[in-house]
Amino acid sequence: MSVDAEAARLESGAEGPDEPGWEVDPDDDWALAVVTTVGRQLKLRREASGMRAADFAVAAGYGEDLVYKIESGKRIPRPEYLDRADEVLGAGGLLAAMKEDVKKVRYPKKVRDLAQMEARAVEIGVYVCHSISGLLQTAEHAKAAFESRQPSYSRQEVERMVAARVARQAIFEKEPAPALGFVLEEGPLRRPLGGRMVWRAQLEHLLAVSELRNVTLQVMPTHCEVHPGLDGKIELLKFEDGTAVGRAEGAFNGRPTSEPRQLRILELRYGTIRAQALPPRESLAFIEQLLGET
Structure with a gap:
């Protein structure tokens, strides 16, 4: 197994969908800016679709609390979360594409x-x-x-x-x-x-x-x-x-x-x-x- 595949396995398999994602280091200004921007885009897309956070959480299979934390920039979304959000909100790949931005700040x-x-x-x-x-x-x-x-x-x-x-x-x-x-x-x-x-x-x-x-x-x-x-x-x-x-x-x-x-x-x-x-x-x-x- 390649190191990339092993890293992906570790990232995707240890948490259930209702558990919090990775916390953002409050001293990491760049990570904070990236995660805040990603969260804002997720929220805007959800609101534009007319879906409440609670409804989105049910449709996507995640806890409502996690949805709020990600949209407010307090948690780093996992790649599979962005894939699911893209699918539920019909974003046509725009939300899934943000995985590349998140990938850059997923580590300390x-x-x-x-x-x-x-x-x-x-x-x-x-x-x-x-x-x-x-x-x-x-x-x-x-x-x-x-x-x-x-x-x-x-x-x-x-x-x-x-x-x-x-x-x-x-x-x-x-x-x-x-x-x-x-x-x-x-x-x-x-x-x-x-x-x-x-x-x-x-x-x-x-x-x-x-x-x-x-x-x-x-x-x-x-x-x-x-x-x-x-x-x-x-x-x-x-x-x-x-x-x-x-x-x-x-x-x-x-x-x-x-x-x-x-x-x-x-x-x-x-x-x-x-x-x-x-x-x-x-x-x-x-x-x-x-x-x-x-």
């Missing part, structure tokens, strides 16, 4: 920003300390990770974040393919997050991704006493025009940086981490060994 702003940078990058290097990189997670593994957070996320929040994480993995289908390098700690690879079947599927997915010619996967063994990544995650993204962006937990307030001196520091740390980790072939053999132990 910080995820959209990260996905946009990853989509432009020609080279990405990632070291993750306490988990498996989101770009490498299966949907089931990501779901288990989000559900483990405290305080707990709502079911709708978990669904939305999992779909966003899966959608980012479209980078593996990009042409021309960027160079992708990952260094993962041994500890998270041994943790059966989500249960044994989810754990096994995650290890199999890592082996499958590692077969891609543009992907380098390395494991940092726990017997390595010290290395420059103990403070947390490091990310380096390089672009076609020669610019770059980096971020590291525990450095520069954890904020993205494009300042040359700071980038050199991050590149030195990441390079040292890669040098201390197991080589790619030994890393894959290690993951295969773990898989055999499951």
